[in-house]
Amino acid sequence: MNFVYEFSQGSKEQTALLGGKGANLAEMTALGLPVPNGFTLTTEACIDYLAGKDSLQEELKNDIQNHIKALEKKTNKGFGSTSQPLLVSVRSGSKFSMPGMMDTILNLGLNDETVKALADKTANGRFAYDCYRRLLQMFGDVVCGIDKSRFEDQLTFYKNKRNYQEDTEMKEEDWHYLVDVYKGIYQEVLHRPFPQNPVEQLFQAVEAVFRSWNNKRAVTYRRLHQIPDDLGTAVNIQEMVFGNAGFESGTGVAFTRNPSTGEKGIFGEFLLNAQGEDVVAGIRTPQPIAGLKQSMPEVYQEFERISSSLEAHYKDMQDIEFTIEDQRLYILQTRNGKRTAKASFKICIDMVAEGILSRKEALQRITPSMVTQLLHPVFDPAELAAAVSIAKGLPASPGAASGAIYFTAESAKAATLRGEKVILVRQETSPEDIEGMVVSEGIVTSRGGMTSHAAVVARGMGVCCVAGCETLQVDEFLEQIICGEHVFKAGDILSVDGTTGQLYRGTISKREGNEQELLQEVLGWGKEINELKVFANAETPEDIKTALNLGADGIGLARTEHMFFGEERISEMRKMILAKDKRGLKEPLEKLKTYQKQDFKEIFQLMEGRPCTVRLLDPPLHEFLPRTGKEIEELAAATGRMPAQIRKRMDELEEQNPMLGHRGCRLAVSLPEIYEMQVKAIVETALAVNREQDFTTIPEIMIPLISTKEEMALLREHLDQVIQEVLNSEALEYKIGTMIETPRACLIADGIAEYADFFSFGTNDLTQLTFGFSRDDSGKFLGEYIEQDLLKADPFQHLDEEGVGQLIEMAVANIHKTSKGSKIGVCGEVGGDPQSIRFLRKLPIDYVSCSPYRIPAAILTIAQESKFE
């Protein structure tokens, strides 16, 4: 097996073998760029070493020495030569960039003799001894494990003695002295001298890099980022060039485009007479790259030429490290540059315009999290670094917000009217908190998971939310949070990062993320090649407008129950629930119908004939009943009943497991009047809107929680009949379909398909029932499940392909047995999750539906997937 590759032998594809750095050095060498000569020890060499443990194999040592000889020939220098000494850098480089591993040793090859030769050759003794002391320090630290501070303290002590402020004040003889001191440290700590033999230095450095693959920080990093442990790291050994060889020399880092904004043009910094680490360490302040244009115009021109050819070659913005030695430009490293989400979009759009990328290629460069970042504000990174984090919960809805905390919807509303920015804090939210949630900048709950009420509603509204923050003790009565030793009272200021789940004390500045134009352009490409439609879960005008702006093709789920929580409406709803007999239902239902028609009119007008699925009432009736004694008394007064009667009705309706109770279509079986009212409202409104407008609304009416064919048959027949009565002789196209939310519905979907025009998988409920996990309660143990590898991920966020996915697949096949053409969609939380979409689109289904702010990521995912067909 060949463990050593010359730079001239490899290519950029060989990252697994040569590491990212080595592969790019090889690629640039092949491109004919001015890369200092060198070679790479492969990751396989590392794996081989780690398997054998204690020392380098003789064979590898021989190989290295042979390649060193070849390098001597190419450079006309000698390793250990006292006339033309060859110095090298030794750098690790694995397939994935991995902080925590040993990184770099410079100037390797220097010893008491070669340092003199370097001094002579460069006529710069100060430079040569500076290089030597740097080697001693780096080698001591990373190869021999001598605490870095041992060296630094001596330098500081010496400078103090000499009264020097800066390293630049150190003279040649000062470095002479310090080199001696540093060598003394080796003797003192290791009881052996610094190795004078360059080959010995090299072998020790290589071993140190190999070993660093398994150091603690590296292992932890890999675990966190799910990088396999058996990849190994490569080692790059490269001739040193010196940016610190004088004022005709320098070093710098540049991006081919602005990494913050994406603007085209070289963007970077450099330092004259400096080595790479000086730029990074911040000891001296680098100049903008434009300065190089003035001081060394020809070098700059060459750099510009190389930059643009590298960008064209890699088809991506590059992050390039370079060194100039005596007016000669060397490229030390190139890689795809890190950038902000905004820059990503801008660069993709520009590169498409420049013909560097096709649209399909550009789409692959965008990740769903970039879309999220583009849509939601983020905290200023500098302020964030200084902020005091007080707790961490689940990152339930992305975005960032600071504001005064309040504990009830009422006080949140009142504070907003006073002009305060508000963070609503609750143990958990319920539909009755909606008005408080609407006015808040951010929402925090101490209970509930990623699909709790707070999380779902917040994502729907695009409000940031941290849910299930269990270390907070939220006392809604005393209106305070206890959090360890801190107590926060109503009105205190907190900052909420819904993207990370962190809570901070006080205010943190935000950077707005709303870059609609860039997003629209890229999503526009996506939609051109989408085979799967993306609909929105939305019912309020605000949400619908947002959804359409963000590219929704229609509404996949308009939840009518959300419409019943307004103050006037809930009172009619309660009257209906308290009705003594069928006659008593009539008046409240008539009033509710009037409200519903207003709602549907707004929806249909905004949708302008686009697909629109309205789900009939789903939750159990007790959700609409009052909670507090005061509310009960108010309701009693309003309805002329005794509070005791209301309490009795509440007792009757109470359920042990409401999720499995009397709700959805089951309500319609015992109380058909509610669905009748809703369906009449839908049809009457659709007729009226169609009469006035030049588009055609085709309402799709969705019945929730079907689990038997017979339910679907009964309700379909009944609703068809109600609709025919409303239509009288007028014509209206409409569809009646169902949600598939119970395992049983999946198992017998062929039967249901005899009566349903379309299907929408409600993956939240389906996941609950398939696992037997309650969304509200599983927060208590899901975390532990994921930590202990019992689950790959929260199945409410990422579809459980093995279980729930298997059921959905079965159901789709069952539906197709009865009817090939039925429209099938998914409207649970996972409908907006890229990973889940990748699975779902293969079943196949016709659409996904998700909360408005998740639509762009969904469109993007589908577009990216389409490419690979």
Place this chain on the structure above:
Amino acid sequence: MNFVYEFSQGSKEQTALLGGKGANLAEMTALGLPVPNGFTLTTEACIDYLAGKDSLQEELKNDIQNHIKALEKKTNKGFGSTSQPLLVSVRSGSKFSMPGMMDTILNLGLNDETVKALADKTANGRFAYDCYRRLLQMFGDVVCGIDKSRFEDQLTFYKNKRNYQEDTEMKEEDWHYLVDVYKGIYQEVLHRPFPQNPVEQLFQAVEAVFRSWNNKRAVTYRRLHQIPDDLGTAVNIQEMVFGNAGFESGTGVAFTRNPSTGEKGIFGEFLLNAQGEDVVAGIRTPQPIAGLKQSMPEVYQEFERISSSLEAHYKDMQDIEFTIEDQRLYILQTRNGKRTAKASFKICIDMVAEGILSRKEALQRITPSMVTQLLHPVFDPAELAAAVSIAKGLPASPGAASGAIYFTAESAKAATLRGEKVILVRQETSPEDIEGMVVSEGIVTSRGGMTSHAAVVARGMGVCCVAGCETLQVDEFLEQIICGEHVFKAGDILSVDGTTGQLYRGTISKREGNEQELLQEVLGWGKEINELKVFANAETPEDIKTALNLGADGIGLARTEHMFFGEERISEMRKMILAKDKRGLKEPLEKLKTYQKQDFKEIFQLMEGRPCTVRLLDPPLHEFLPRTGKEIEELAAATGRMPAQIRKRMDELEEQNPMLGHRGCRLAVSLPEIYEMQVKAIVETALAVNREQDFTTIPEIMIPLISTKEEMALLREHLDQVIQEVLNSEALEYKIGTMIETPRACLIADGIAEYADFFSFGTNDLTQLTFGFSRDDSGKFLGEYIEQDLLKADPFQHLDEEGVGQLIEMAVANIHKTSKGSKIGVCGEVGGDPQSIRFLRKLPIDYVSCSPYRIPAAILTIAQESKFE
């Protein structure tokens, strides 16, 4: 198509064509028994008539007339003859006995002329005119729709006028007069006379029988008993013989064995000089059949001979109607006799001994409900008929009981100590009520379904229970029930019929049903041919003994949580739940372990090495916490905590949907110490018992609520390790398996099977999750679902084959993918349900497990099914 069959043409198999009665008359004719001559109009003739509606086809009329001619020839009589008049009876008879249809017209053929001939021929004018007035009355009522009371009022009026007490006092001339009055009624109501033409009488009577197939009572009856509407009824036309022709004549009904006790020997009654209806109507008191032996010994001897040949022929106890006309015996009808459960068993056992039936045939004669009747007491039927029913709930656990009502476990216990028989009444029961349930004769709840806590526990204990009696308002605070206008207070007496679901006021006498010996004998045959084992869901010594007595092959489900509710134990349980850290768990767990070892010792000793599956803790921890303020304070005192701290912990543990919450194996993931303790207790006890006894306990440890392969792998590995530590070097065979209770577990059972030795389907939870129906809450709508035909039956009682059954089938196939030999069972409620067992055994599975009192029916069902292979 031949619409008319002579009795001599048919056979007993042709019940679909000839009806049950016609087929039996044909069969008896073929056997050469003295059956009066006649013929049958087929059910097809009825269907044809009903399709054509308005009148009889000419062809059928001709057929009937031809058969009448043949009958005239055979009997040497003439239809309408004024010398030897032929009289016939007309009776309906469909495939299934069906009350509500027109039944019988006697004496058809009489008119103003033939009545005189009959009087002359019999020299009994009183008899002839009595027959005629009976015809007029029956024909008027059932053929012409004249209200029966019109006729009866006239008779009463006449008797009053004459000062007669009884019909027997009526003389010939009295009947003459009344015949004229009756004929006048025809004229007055129908404006036409009674048809004098016998053929016309016959045609009208036949049409009336045909039409009666569709009368309201018949349709309702068919709906209730799920008899198809398109079967039609046959009509039997048969020569009249006269039991009322004098004191050499008579009529009677007899069983070939005693229908109450099953004792062999003719058991029946007869009346001299009477027609059939007189026996039934109870106007005169019939004599025991023994009287016939004395009055007409030869006739009796012949009857005895015929009885035993009929029984041998039909291989079943017969219910025979006979008539004697002038010392000549006629058999009018035979059918399998209705009998009590006890008689069924006795007859089966005797007939097997007599060689009439094989054991396998005999087993088919026993139904599961007979088994239930045999085991549980029933109310005295006569008292029951007179009792005041106050409400009806679900028949949750069979049996009958009367007692004083009490509303708490405590007061029930106290009353028992005072010597009262107690009925415990609760809104719903919880594990904390166990001690009250144990001492009660019966249990009544106002909420909950057939698988609610009360129902499951009551069935397990064999205590009768009516659950979900929603018309009762149970006020546990005021200790009273409001039920319509009635109020019942603690101490008031109620009677509970758990077999029908009825509640009655006051005491009703019971007949004990515990006929163990008969049951054991029959079940003994069953077990010989059983391929499927029957295990018990049982954990208390009482239940285990009952289960073994009733034929259990082992324990399929011993629920360890039931063991934690005793007073001392629950206090340790609570200490454990309140522990601040892992260290605090130790002491209470040690104590609990001591208790558990006592429990397991009792179980293992009783089981003597039979299979025994112990399920580890399943319910969520909050079920063990106190409920009342008083209990909280007691717990606070006992643990040295503040009540507020306890309340806080209660809040933390509270769940929205406990059924889908932190329970089962999920608890073990976060708190492995509990399962560790339980497994140690099981293994240590098994070792100790095996050391002392000469049988070998092989404990089977069952982990509940698995939904991922990873859970099973983790827990199996952990428990194996714990067990190995306990075993040290001792040997013990044990198995670790799981319940399959979530749809997901079914879908991925092949993965679980890699780590489980056995599987038990928990169909209660599986049904809940497959439908999304909570057992506790679905009572509110399941009734409506069954009424509206949305469900065939309560899926918690009878396995939902289409949905849940499909999942189980899938899971069994999945398990077999990984491991062919794993033991698979079912331990939910449906494990004891015959209908469900018939489905489950085909999958195939290895055992069913059910509450002790359901075991016999399960054994029986399996034995019955085995036969047909």
